[in-house]
Amino acid sequence: MTGPAADTVDAVVVGAGINGMAAAARLAKAGWSVALVEAHERIGGFIDSAERTTPGYVHDTWSSWHPLFVTGPAYAEFGPDLHRHGLEYANSDGLLTATVSRDGTVTLAHRDVEATVAGFAEPADRDAYRAALARFGAHAAQIGGLLGAELRSRDVLAPLWGLARTGGRAGLETYARDVATSGRAWLRAHFRGPEVDRLWAPWLLHAGLAPDSASGGLMVPIFAATLHAAGLPVVVGGAGNFVGAWERLLDELGVRVNTGRRVERITLRDGAAAGVAGEGWSLAAERAVLASVTPPALYGELLPPAAAPAPVRDEAARFRPGRAAMQVHVALSGPVPWRDPALAAVPLIHVSDGSASTAIACAEAEAGLLPRSPTVVVGQQHVLDPSRVPPGAAALWLQLQEVPFAPVGDAAGELDTSRGWDAALATGYAERVLDRVAAHAPGLRELVVGLDVITPRELAEYNPNALAGDPYGGSAELDQNFLWRPLAASPGHATPVPRLWHIGASTHPGPGLGGASGHLVAGRLLAPARGERLRRVLSRR
Incomplete structure (x- = not known):
């Protein structure tokens, strides 16, 4: 898939996450020549899988669950092609998700609504x-x-x-x-x-x-x-196979995928986007440039200062990240010893008391503190896809969405945060998280045969769109969402620079593995202009 950058194409798409892939595929399917440019050696963004702990255990490195994708427009258009190219899902038919509270109370949700409400006391x-x-x-x-x-x-x-x-x-x-x-x-x-x-x-x-x-x-x-x-579909064999299906589809559609190339600037001609360039290379775009980046990157790094109005540049510089996140992957030699056996069949569990404890943990993280009792997202993908672990073994995909990027203290008063996210802090916080899960699974710690921690700083280093370790492309608070995403001064996907379009999690409809913004912008580019639509209507009369 990696190849030399062609000199000129109809459209250049910057960033090969889910939105970049969806946009490139839709444009190429309509006959446009498209170049997809990615700084890493493989496309996919925050979608990948690997044996990160111990040989034989496949972990989804970052994102994992695909309900938004399979219910979204990109899957509606490209789902059959992706399955033809090897994509296979495993999904939940019975138990769906659960929450285990501090006192051990377990609340279950099933795919079936009636089975779910049967567990409500009122x-x-x-x-x-x-x-x-x-x-x-x-x-x-x-x-x-x-x-x-x-x-x-x-x-x-x-x-x-x-x-x-x-x-x-x-x-x-x-x-x-x-x-x-x-x-x-x-x-x-x-x-x-x-x-x-x-x-x-x-x-x-x-x-x-x-x-x-x-x-x-x-x-x-x-x-x-x-x-x-x-349901909660996961990719059979790991999320890397999802990327593989996209690679084969994009190749089939003729998309020119250029990996290992970091875009350093968007080139302009007569004030309009005309292409992109990096160290020792450039690409010209005859019709459009689509950038899956954050507002600070777009207006503060890729464009020259005079390209956009001052109010847009100023607001982009103030674009707020949300809370940071971190990931902990755990390989286990045997099944998770849940105190409540029903949890053994649940793909995704939250360790939380609901709003009460999750709100406190969020407030602590917003204040720069490591939460005393974090909400732990416990993924058990092997429940749906046993091929990810050796026979009789198990693995945990632990996600923490309430951590500070630059911690100033520990709400529990136990961990030293003065050196930031160094190895000692990462290990110490991972131990707290494991203890929180083990409180509901006695004997869990004795089963651990491999551990891998991805800190907020490592998230941001891998993907610049994870601004300050926020994997969701910027705060989704109401003043920075919906009508005001990405910016109140420049809402929507069309930017003040002609032929330059903004896509990705920092734009509407926001974060989530759906590909909606890329698919939407490609659709807008393919739609006939208003005058052309009128001409077509009149020509039919």
Whole structure:
């Protein structure tokens, strides 16, 4: 796949994560000549897998779960081709996700809604849960249309009209209020018992939010409905096989993939984007440049200062990262000895008390402290795909989404943070995390045969889009999301520079392994201009 950079193409796509791959594929499928440029030696961004601990154990290095991808537009268009090129999913049919609280209480969610609500103590909560999912299901097409459209364009009129037609003004106002509501508040307003909060409040971390962040009231039912419908698919054999399928598809479509090339600047001609360049090489783009980067990188590094208006440059410089994250991979010689045996069959578990403990951990991380009791995302991919571990063994994919990039202290007062994320701090915090899991799996520590820790600084060093160790491309707080993503001064994907388009997690619809922004921008480039559409309509008469 790696080859010399061709001199001139129709479009250059900078960054080969999921959005870059989706954009390149869609443009190439329509007949454009496309060059996809990636600084690393392999495409994929935060998608990869490797034997990171012990031979025979395959770990998804960063991202792992694909419900957003299989329900998104990129998969709708390219899913059959990717499967033809070797992509295979393993998915959950029964138990879906669970939360284990400090006191050992386990709350379970199944793919089946009725099996899930059977675990709720309050009959009213069962009805409220069914109603919330039914409401989202009735409007899923319209909400998906909004999340997959330019929010300041005419494209939002159809989904807005669909919401108004089915829900009326009151329905529209309810959704607007959900956007302004935190997840914790929404859960308190709709449910009496703790089960739904315990299950779904920790999932807000996967959207870059905290339980008390605005827009959680919209995201909680979206997460619940999506997972009940799509499950938690993982790639058989590891996420690297997902990248392999994309490599073969892009090759088939004629995309010129250039790896190992770092883009240092976007070249301009008459004020418009004309290509990209790096050390000793350059590429010309006749029609478009698509950049999957953060706003600080786009406006502060790749473009000359005079290319964009001062308000845009100034706001880009103030673009905020969210909380940092870290990853811990664990190889085990035997099955996880969960105290509650039901957890052995659950693909993804949160160790959390719901909003109560997750909100505290988020606040501690925002204050620069290592959380005393972090929310631990426990992935058991081997439950779905046994090929990832030796027979009889197990592995844990532990994700921490509440850590500071530059710690100033430890909320527990135990770890020395004065040297930042050095090996001692990384190991010490990983031990805290393992202890938190082992409290619900006695004997776990004796089974550990391999451990691999990826710190926030290592995340940022590998992928510059993980600004300050934030894998979600920047804070998803309401003032930096939806209508105001990536920037209030430059919302949407079209930039102030003609023929330059902004894609990636820093742009709408935000983080998540879906490829939506890349697919959306490619669609806009392929759509006929307004005048051309009118000419076509008139020519049919």
